[in-house]
Amino acid sequence: MTGEPLLILLVEDDQAHAEIVRRNLCEARVANRIMHVTDGQAALDYLYHQDAYSDPGSSPRPTLILLDLRLPKVDGMEVLRRIKDDEGLRTIPVVVLTTSAAEMDVSGCYNNGVCSYLVKPVDFEHFRELMEAFGFYWLMWNRFPD
Numbered sequence: 001m002t003g004e005p006l007l008i009l010l011v012e013d014d015q016a017h018a019e020i021v022r023r024n025l026c027e028a029r030v031a032n033r034i035m036h037v038t039d040g041q042a043a044l045d046y047l048y049h050q051d052a053y054s055d056p057g058s059s060p061r062p063t064l065i066l067l068d069l070r071l072p073k074v075d076g077m078e079v080l081r082r083i084k085d086d087e088g089l090r091t092i093p094v095v096v097l098t099t100s101a102a103e104m105d106v107s108g109c110y111n112n113g114v115c116s117y118l119v120k121p122v123d124f125e126h127f128r129e130l131m132e133a134f135g136f137y138w139l140m141w142n143r144f145p146d
Contacts, residue, residue, distance in 0.1 A: 006032040009062035011043040011079065012097070013071050017120065021066065021097070024131035035062065040074030043067070044082060047089055062092060064138060069098040069105060077108055084113035095138065 008025075012018040018036050025032065037043050043065075046053040053059035065083070069076035076096065083089045093115040098105070101119045109117050118134065121127045 006063040007060060008032055008034045009043065009046060009065045010034050010036045011038075011040065011065065011067045011071065011076065012036065013038045013068060017068075020124070020127055021131055024128050025135050027128075027132075035059070038072075040071040040076060040079045042073075043071075043079050044074060047083065065092055065094045066097050067094055069096060069100055069109075077105075077112065080109060080112045080114060093138075093142075095134070 010018060010021060012021065015038075018038075022034055022036070025034065035046065037046055042052075045051045046059050047062075049056050049059060067076050067079060071079070076098070080094055080096070083092065083094060090113065094113070095116040095118060096109050096114050097118045097120060099120050099122075106117050116138075118130060121130060
């Protein structure tokens with residue numbers, strides 16, 4: 001990274017979960033821009049510059065995607081498949097952040113190229129700790145290609 005802020009595409013339909021993610025990344029002093037969309041179709045529209053996101057200047061390529069699995073319109077697994085099947089998008093790291101701990105979901109995501117699979121804790125304090133650790137690892141220590 002060249003010191004520029006990272007753009008995170010947060011794909012999360014639960015507003016409370018999205019706010020926890022946003023707040024905790026701020027509290028962890030992770031100075032990054034977060035673009036939040038609430039369904040799988042909006043995520044694809046953003047990534048492919050369609051409909052409300054047709055201007056690439058206002059919808060730049062994200063550095064990292066935080067993806068829930070249980071989404072309206074297009075589910076998270078399908079969004080992941082489309083990202084990883086697209087030569088222009090497949091290098092964007094995708095981290096699944098979901099309530100599902102089902103082995104079928106975990107293995108399905110890894111088989112489709114996810115970089116990490118995180119299960120949202122039900123306890124607020126544990127969720128906060130998860131987001132703090134996530135911010136520290138992915139956004140402070142991990143290196144992204146230019």
